[in-house]
Amino acid sequence: xxxxxxxxxxxxxxxxxxxxxxxxxxxxxxxxxxxxxxxxxxxxxxxxxxxxxxxxxxxxxxxxxxxxxxxxxxxxxxxxxxxxxxxxxxxxxxxxxxxxxxxxxxxxxxxxxxxxxxxxxxxxxxxxxxxxxxxxxxxxxxxxxxxxxxxxxxxxxxxxxxxxxxxxxxxxxxxxxxxxxxxxxxxxxxxxxxxxxxxxxxxxxxxxxxxxxxxxxxxxxxxxxxxxxxxxxxxxxxxxxxxxxxxxxxxxxxxxxxxxxxxxxxxxxxxxxxxxxxxxxxxxxxxxxxxxxxxxxxxxxxxxxxxxxxxxxxxxxxxxxxxxxxxxxxxxxxxxxxxxxxxxxxxxxxxxxxxxxxxxxxxxxxxxxxxxxxxxxxxxxxxxxxxxxxxxxxxxxxxxxxxxxxxxxxxxxxxxxxxxxx
Numbered sequence: 001x002x003x004x005x006x007x008x009x010x011x012x013x014x015x016x017x018x019x020x021x022x023x024x025x026x027x028x029x030x031x032x033x034x035x036x037x038x039x040x041x042x043x044x045x046x047x048x049x050x051x052x053x054x055x056x057x058x059x060x061x062x063x064x065x066x067x068x069x070x071x072x073x074x075x076x077x078x079x080x081x082x083x084x085x086x087x088x089x090x091x092x093x094x095x096x097x098x099x100x101x102x103x104x105x106x107x108x109x110x111x112x113x114x115x116x117x118x119x120x121x122x123x124x125x126x127x128x129x130x131x132x133x134x135x136x137x138x139x140x141x142x143x144x145x146x147x148x149x150x151x152x153x154x155x156x157x158x159x160x161x162x163x164x165x166x167x168x169x170x171x172x173x174x175x176x177x178x179x180x181x182x183x184x185x186x187x188x189x190x191x192x193x194x195x196x197x198x199x200x201x202x203x204x205x206x207x208x209x210x211x212x213x214x215x216x217x218x219x220x221x222x223x224x225x226x227x228x229x230x231x232x233x234x235x236x237x238x239x240x241x242x243x244x245x246x247x248x249x250x251x252x253x254x255x256x257x258x259x260x261x262x263x264x265x266x267x268x269x270x271x272x273x274x275x276x277x278x279x280x281x282x283x284x285x286x287x288x289x290x291x292x293x294x295x296x297x298x299x300x301x302x303x304x305x306x307x308x309x310x311x312x313x314x315x316x317x318x319x320x321x322x323x324x325x326x327x328x329x330x331x332x333x334x335x336x337x338x339x340x341x342x343x344x345x346x347x348x349x350x351x352x353x354x355x356x357x358x359x360x361x362x363x364x365x366x367x368x369x370x371x372x373x374x375x376x377x378x379x380x381x382x383x384x385x386x387x388x389x390x391x392x393x394x395x396x397x398x399x400x401x402x403x404x405x406x407x408x409x410x411x412x413x414x415x416x417x418x419x420x421x422x
Contacts, residue, residue: 063189070182073221077175080228084168087232088161094242095157101246102150108253108396109143112136115389125375126382132267135260142256146249153242160235167228174224257396264393268386275379278372285369292362299355306348313340 116136122128191198212220317337321328 060189063185067182067185067189070178070185073218074175074178074182076225077171077178077221080225081168081171081175083232084164084171084228087235088164088168091157091161091164091235091239094239095154095161098150098153098157098242098246101249102147102154105143105147105150105253108257109140109147111392111396112140112143114392116140118385118389118392121385122382123378126271126378130267131263132260132386135256135263139256139260142252146253149245149249153238153245156238157242160231160238163231164235167224167231170224171228174221178221257393261390261393264386264390268383268390271379271383271386275376275383278376278379282369282372282376285365285372289362289365289369292358292365296355296358296362299351299358303348303351303355306344306351310341310344310348313337313344317341 116133119133119136120127317334320334320337323329
């Protein structure tokens with residue numbers, strides 16, 4: 001069987017040398033490239049390790065600074081919260097004192113109305129618009145104005161307490177957020193590469209919705225603090241105004257109370273003087289009436305005493321008219337008896353006229369005495385009413401020490417302390 005030889009490509013020696021040189025050159029080039037890559041990889045590895053460590057260090061520092069910043073604002077907000085709580089308590093106490101004072105004003109108002117109502121029981125001429133009535137109306141006006149002032153302060157306190165509560169709630173929410181953020185940042189600061197809780201997270205570089213800038217964060221906390229400080233300053237001024245108003249109202253009420261009671265004492269003194277004057281007039285009038293009655297009895301007796309002398313004189317004249325003839329002479333006895341009869345008639349007429357005058361005078365004295373007695377009854381009634389008013393005003397001098405005492409004063413119940421030992 002004949003063999004067949006395949007025709008192969010034949011190269012020249014130069015091609016052979018060129019091929020060897022190319023392979024050798026490429027090998028050296030690849031080795032150089034590989035060396036360069038290895039050197040760059042080592043440099044990059046060292047550089048990235050260093051960069052990673054410095055980045056962790058920087059971020060740990062940033063976290064530490066952030067923790068300090070949060071702690072600083074946390075302490076500021078905690079102090080603001082404590083100050084707010086104290087101010088709320090102080091303002092609440094001032095408001096309670098104002099409400100108690102407002103409630104206590106019902107007592108003087110009731111006493112004032114009671115006094116005015118009591119004095120309406122005055123009678124006749126004593127039902128006069130005197131200084132006492134003027135002072136009582138003025139006292140009622142003062143009390144009503146005081147109640148308006150106190151009610152206004154109570155309303156202002158309530159509104160200010162609402163503002164303080166709002167500021168406190170804002171500070172409290174901010175403080176709660178600070179505590180949560182502080183805990184999170186402390187936990188992040190304490191994390192290391194060997195911590196068990198670390199892992200890959202999806203899209204960790206995203207910006208969460210509602211994120212703020214550091215300036216906005218600081219401005220928010222500063223606004224909460226400044227608002228709390230502003231509300232506390234307003235509350236402090238309001239408390240000072242409340243205490244000033246309470247003192248001013250107490251002074252005004254005390255001054256008016258003294259003025260009213262002075263008017264009462266003055267009026268009582270005037271009434272007592274008028275009463276004593278009436279009693280003196282009554283005694284003298286009764287004495288004069290008694291003397292007048294005695295004189296009337298004497299006049300009546302004198303008139304009766306003239307009856308027999310008149311009868312005697314008239315009888316003598318009448319009997320002498322029976323003398324006979326020339327004996328019927330108008331002699332001296334005739335003239336004397338005639339004069340005596342006329343004199344007796346004139347005397348009787350004078351006595352009767354004087355008796356009528358005396359009886360008229362007695363009637364006038366008795367009417368005047370009755371007027372004196374009526375006016376004396378009026379004065380006694382007025383004096384009794386004013387003294388009753390002064391007695392009712394004694395409760396204004398009672399200062400309640402406890403809520404029970406306050407309720408007793410408000411309800412008019414006064415119980416004496418028991419003398420029995422338990």
